[in-house]
Amino acid sequence: MNRPHTPLPSDLEVALATLIGENLFDPAEPVTAHTDLFERGLDSMGIMQLAILLEEKWGAAISPEDFTEEHFKTPAALAAFMRQRAETPQ
Amino acid sequence: MTGVRPRRVPLGGCDCYLLALEDQMLRAGQGRHVGVTFLETGAGFSLQHLTRAAEQFAASHPLLGARLKRGLPGTIPRWITGAPANIEVCGHPENTDPHTLAESLLAGHWNGFLRFDFVPAAERTIILMSWSHLFFDARGVEMTLAEIAGLAAAPNSPPPPLRESWGAYAPTIKGLTHKFFAVRPFTDRYYELKRSHAAVIAPPPATLGRSKFRLLHFTADETAQINENARHTTGGIFLMPHFLAVVMRAHAAVFASRGDAPRPLQCAISAQVRKRGAKDPIFQNQISQLFFTLTPNEMKSLPHAALALQDQFMTMTKKKTDIAFLVMANWMRRLPAFAYRRFIRRTAGSHTSFYHAHTGAFLPNTSVFCDAPILNGWHIPAVSQPPGTGAFFSEKNGRLTMSFSWREGSVTPAETDLIFNRIRTDLLDANDAVS
Structure with a gap:
């Protein structure tokens, strides 16, 4: 993943949970920072849509090698991964 | 249902594609575009609960009894809802081969948009749900099975209300x-x-x-x-x-x-x-x-x-x-x-x-169907040639x-x-x- 163009918010976990909940899942069951996205039915199409959302919102383009279960398991895990990349010098 | 006003439900984009495909299949003598979903269940299957749940499902979903109205050229084809559908539930002798039965159902020579067949046995019952692709995609088929399983699990509950569980998503783009x-x-x-x-x-x-x-x-x-x-x-x-x-x-x-x-x-x-x-x-x-x-x-x-x-x-x-x-x-x-x-x-x-x-x-949150544990399940759509x-x-x-x-x-x-x-x-x- 490249470094995001837009500064990440301090509550990135919450922002991601909201973004994912609103765009990918049924709003009747809200997504929290620790929701297991794969248990909730995140599939190939959903992961791809999520990657596009991250790129559109923060300019964070995901590289093919970064599409791992570990990074996408929960909004909190994804936030940790994005923060780590934001702090990595390029 | 008497006195319920008929509803006109436009077909969605994919529905129209599948309608044209079915037209093509019928003209080529390939039958309707249908699918059969298999449920392999353990002991305890209740025919009474399936029959009642299917009736309740049909009564609460008026689209199942709809007829297709194509209209004039340049207009969008529509479903016109009517009386509740009669979902046929048909039992077969224990020695029936489910494979042969499924192949005959895939020919599409049955009425309506949804039906059940079952081959009972003491320890293992095979249930076949046949469906029309004009009405259902695979997710819709599983949502139907889940709802019928829920109705069958609560046989003493009151009939569910009328539901308008339709409406194909279309992006809003003007101009x-x-x-x-x-x-x-x-x-x-x-x-x-x-x-x-x-x-x-x-x-x-x-x-x-x-x-x-x-x-x-x-x-x-x-x-x-x-x-x-x-x-x-x-x-x-x-x-x-x-x-x-x-x-x-x-x-x-x-x-x-x-x-x-x-x-x-x-x-x-x-x-x-x-x-x-x-x-x-x-x-x-x-x-x-x-x-x-x-x-x-x-x-x-x-x-x-x-x-x-x-x-x-x-x-x-x-x-x-x-x-x-x-x-x-x-x-x-x-x-x-x-x-x-x-x-x-x-x-x-x-x-x-x-x-x-x-x-x-397959049917991820449903483990029991009409009192019997679900052992396995899969879909078989008929294909066009x-x-x-x-x-x-x-x-x-x-x-x-x-x-x-x-x-x-x-x-x-x-x-x-x-x-x-x-x-x-x-x-x-x-x-x-x-x-």
Whole structure:
């Protein structure tokens, strides 16, 4: 993943949970920072849509090698991964 | 239901595509476009609870009793709701072969849009739910089964209220210029694939035959190994490109066995439009399409093929090709039937080398159906010819099943064996799969 163009918010976990909940899942069951996205039915199409959302919102383009279960398991895990990349010098 | 005002429900973009495909199948003597879903259950199945739940389901969903009204050329076809449907529930003797029964149901010679058949036994009952693709996609079929399972589990509860569980999603794009640009990713891809002259197993005018199918079941250990191989091959978490690559390579092996010159293969993959976990809408085809292709060179190695498909997946998602297809399909709803059939004739044999879907976990939150534990389940859609074949995957209780569906005469028994052997080998030995 490249470094995001837009500064990440301090509550990135919450922002991601909201973004994912609103765009990918049924709003009747809200997504929290620790929701297991794969248990909730995140599939190939959903992961791809999520990657596009991250790129559109923060300019964070995901590289093919970064599409791992570990990074996408929960909004909190994804936030940790994005923060780590934001702090990595390029 | 007496006194309930009829509702006029417009068909969605994908519904109209499937209506034109069914028209084409009927004209070619291939029957309706239907599917049969198998439920293999343990002891305890209650016919009484199924009959009552099916009646309640029909009464609460007026669309099931609807009739199709095509209207004048240039208008959108509609469903007109009426009296509640009569969902037939039919028992068969214990010695009935479920496979033969399913093949007769796939011919589509039954009334209505939904019916149940069952073959009872003391320890293991097979339940077959037959459905029309004009009304349901695979997710809708599973939502129907889940709702009927819920009704059967509460036999003393009051009848459920009327529900309007329909309404195909369509992106709101106003203005001709905006629409034109919105459909460009679809039309660009469409013409790109059309130029590649992909191969199909049974192009017209091949022998028209009955709908046939064969199943490939995997154990829990094999399924775990297959999913691990898929993760490894695509370098991460995408299962779809891996399974599609496996099916493409199996079809390529058939062409090679026929001595045909290597040609590209193509396949349209359905993308669900419903949000994940949504309980509505049940009816109508809530899907879009993405179009994939592989060259003969890309198909030589499974990891290479899967990565090529993953790249196409990423590019099409970025370009919003799935949204473009929905906009286009909605636009095309007004095409007169003969023009739509012409589009189908042109695309079915040149745009789709075979059908394929992996619908993921089968009925994921339902473990009991009409008092009996669900042991396994899978879908078998009838396929049109051309292209003549389809491979469909799903997983229940950690076990993968593939249903391979074809038109009699489009593949020989030896070619079916070849497809099965290649798929099994590729799935289980993915990392060594080079040919």
